[in-house]
Amino acid sequence: MTRSIVAILRGLDPENALSVGQALIDAGIKKIEVPLNSPEPFDSISRLAKAFGDQALIGAGTVLTVEDVAKVAQAGGRLIVSPDCNRDVIQSTKAAGLLSYPGVMTPTECFAALHAGADGLKIFPGSLIGPDGVKAMRAVLPPECEVLAVGGADASNFAAWHAAGISGFGIGSALFKPDMSLDTIAHNAAVLVAAYDAVFTP
Known part of the structure; x- marks a missing residue:
C-alpha cells in the first residue's frame, strides 16, 4: 500500500538528512518534503534524492517562487508543496515534470489550483478548516482529486x-x-503508520 503521508521535515540539517530519511522509509513513510526555510534545504533534498530517490518521493515544502521550483528540480526533488495557491509556481512545477501540491483553504482556491494543473491539494491550515470543512468541499471537488490535511x-x-x-x-x-x-522520530513514524493503516486499509 502506498501511504499518503508526507513527512514535513522543517528544520532538518543536511548532516542528519540520510539517517532521518532512512528511519522514515523503514517505518513505511515514503513521501518526504524538506521545507525551504530549513537550513541548506537544497543540500538536504539532494542528499535524500540521491540516496532514496528510487524508494521514496523526495521534494520541497514552503515553495513560493518559480526560481525555487527550478532549484528543487536541479537538486533532484520531484515534489513541490506550497502554503499558497500560486498559479505561476504550479505551472512551472508541471512544466518541470514535478508533482504540485499547493496550499488551499477555500473552494475557489481549490478549483484555481486544479485549473492551473495541480496534482493534489494541501488543505492548510487544516486545524482551521477541520473535517467538517473538508467534507463540505469534498461534495463539489472531483472525486479522484487527492486532498491532504496539513x-x-x-x-x-x-x-x-x-x-x-x-x-x-x-x-x-x-x-x-x-x-x-x-529513536523518537522512528517511534513517531511507526505510530502514524499504524494509525493510518488502521483507518485506510480496506
Missing part, C-alpha cells in the same frame, strides 16, 4: 479526517522536530 492532523484524529473524505496527510511536528532523537 496542520492539525495526527494519529489521534486520522479517522475523523478520513470520514470527511481526506486522502492523506502532511505531518510536521507530530513526526519530526530538529531536536528529536532518531
